[in-house]
Amino acid sequence: SYELTQPPSVSVSPGQTASITCSGDKLGGKYISWFQQKPGQSPVVLIYQDTKRPSGIPERFSGSNSGNAANSGNTAILTISGTQAMDEADYYCQAWDSSTAIFGGGTKLTVL
């Protein structure tokens, strides 16, 4: 079965850039979504179709995928520029495989 791999945790200082990776076989050929989940809350979509941001999502959130960006390999990246304390949360990538939704294991972002 298809798997998406994320680092369990990422730390970043306020104002700095955080990068969260999501790896999977031939990931560049799939569309990736990214979700943010804060404790006790439902997930919220930050990025869809690799790079698109829904209305209301701050511009500091951006996405890339190895199929259409500078980074190489089977990796998608969520980038948070100018990270704020409110960005501390769990982040999940998600892709479709044979009409099945696959989620990465999640990454806990700590803003130190």
Add this chain to the structure above:
Amino acid sequence: EVQLVESGGGLVQPGGSLKLSCAASGFSISDSAMHWVRQASGKGLEWVGRVRSKVNSYATAYGASVKGRFTISRDDSKNTAYLQMNSLKTEDTAIYYCTREYSTGFYDIWGQGTMVTVSS
């Protein structure tokens, strides 16, 4: 206000059954696929399954861990999706979320979740 509201969660014994509902308001679910996603305490998100729209023949699909035990359905006239869970196991204990798959293939609306506890 656009929202999804799940209900029907609770405590059930292993081997028992439970039916969850997901009521939509502020929009019609008729043109969308509706999905269920669960999350065990302290764990990540796990896709449970989905039911497609009428134009897609209400096709269903399920995750491997629930296939054959869970059934997803919908009633567009009530703007509601359902998750029937049979032969429940302790490992089915989780918060169950329903979510809409928007036309461009991403989850844009999530419910608040309903807790299911399977325990004797």
